[in-house]
Amino acid sequence: xxxxxxxxxxxxGGYNAAKLRRxxxxxxxxxxxxxANGKSLGPNMEVLNMLNTKYLxxxxxxxxxxxxxxxxxxxxxxxxxxxxxxxxxxEEMAALNDLDSKATAVIDKRFEKDLPGxxxxxxxxxxxxxxxxxxxxxxxxxxxTLPSLAVFSEIYYQPGWKSFIDGKExxxxxxxxxxxxxxxxxxxxxxEFKFRPETYYKGESISRISSLAVLLLSxxxxxxxxxxxxxxxxxxx
Numbered sequence: 001x002x003x004x005x006x007x008x009x010x011x012x013g014g015y016n017a018a019k020l021r022r023x024x025x026x027x028x029x030x031x032x033x034x035x036a037n038g039k040s041l042g043p044n045m046e047v048l049n050m051l052n053t054k055y056l057x058x059x060x061x062x063x064x065x066x067x068x069x070x071x072x073x074x075x076x077x078x079x080x081x082x083x084x085x086x087x088x089x090x091e092e093m094a095a096l097n098d099l100d101s102k103a104t105a106v107i108d109k110r111f112e113k114d115l116p117g118x119x120x121x122x123x124x125x126x127x128x129x130x131x132x133x134x135x136x137x138x139x140x141x142x143x144x145t146l147p148s149l150a151v152f153s154e155i156y157y158q159p160g161w162k163s164f165i166d167g168k169e170x171x172x173x174x175x176x177x178x179x180x181x182x183x184x185x186x187x188x189x190x191x192e193f194k195f196r197p198e199t200y201y202k203g204e205s206i207s208r209i210s211s212l213a214v215l216l217l218s219x220x221x222x223x224x225x226x227x228x229x230x231x232x233x234x235x236x237x
Contacts, residue, residue, distance in 0.1 A: 022178050023155060029093055049074050050101040050176055052153040076130040077140055079148045079184075080105045081122050085112070092177045105151050105181050111173035118183055121146035128184075128191075136195035143188050150191070152180040160197040165189050 026047060033041040048056070052074060055067040081103045086092045088108065095106040107115075126144035133139075142150065156174040163172040163182055166189055175181035184191065 020155065020157065020178075025093065026096075026178055030096055044096060045072065046099050046101045047096055047176075050151070050153060050179060052076060074102055074151075074153060077128045077150055077152045078102060079123070079126045079128060079144065079150055080120060080181075082120065083107055083115070083118075083149065085109050089177070096177060099176070101151075101176060105149060105175040106177070107173055107175050107181065114171040114173050115149075115183055118147070118149070120149035120183075123148060131190075138193045140191040141188070142184050142191055144184060144186055146186050148184050148186075150182050150184050151175050152182070152193075154180050154193065156180045160195055162194050162196050164192040164194065167192075 030044040030047040033044065035041055048070065049072050053070055054073055056070055057065050058068050060066045082105075084095060084099075084104050084106045086095055086106055086108055092106055092108055099106060123144045123146045126142070126146070126148055128140055128142040128144075128150050131139040131141050138152075138154065140150075140152075155178055156172075161172075161180075163170055163180075165182075165184065170182065172180050172182040172193075180193070182191065
């Protein structure tokens, strides 16, 4: 895959052909749309906005690719006014067709247990900003006077990612087919996402135990050799 678009920038197309199935679904259904007559409708700009697509590669008058700024991006994270509940993946994808991604989050009903009875309140002055970013640890600062729902321009992936508010683990859900969302209480808070796959830590524990066992066996082996040498010297004397 051509990676020229990724020079100094992240690419929404990824960096190789291996992609999550859900992300590929969005590419196929929202980036290359056609109408009933087979006419191209172009990409769904609301989807590009929620993916924080800062630049679009478009042809200039000489049909050469140039970067065009996108002034309507949602940012790294934002608060929405409402939740649109859907019954399955098909409804979730269809809802993206006419979604106002800055105002509404589309969430599958399977996640209702993580947002019991929750309806986000509207605080026009609420803010949420990206504080730091690493591949396995992302930190945001939020400020809101009302309980709110934050949507993050990060791909939802489970198992592995854990979410925390002020150091306490809290659930997050999938929104808009591929993104993350989370209920945020009123006040000033630090929100973190940490990649902690159980399989990795189990493997790491096994590796440490194995290394310790090898070390103990090595020490025991050296001790046995020293004891044998001393035994031989004693017998000779």
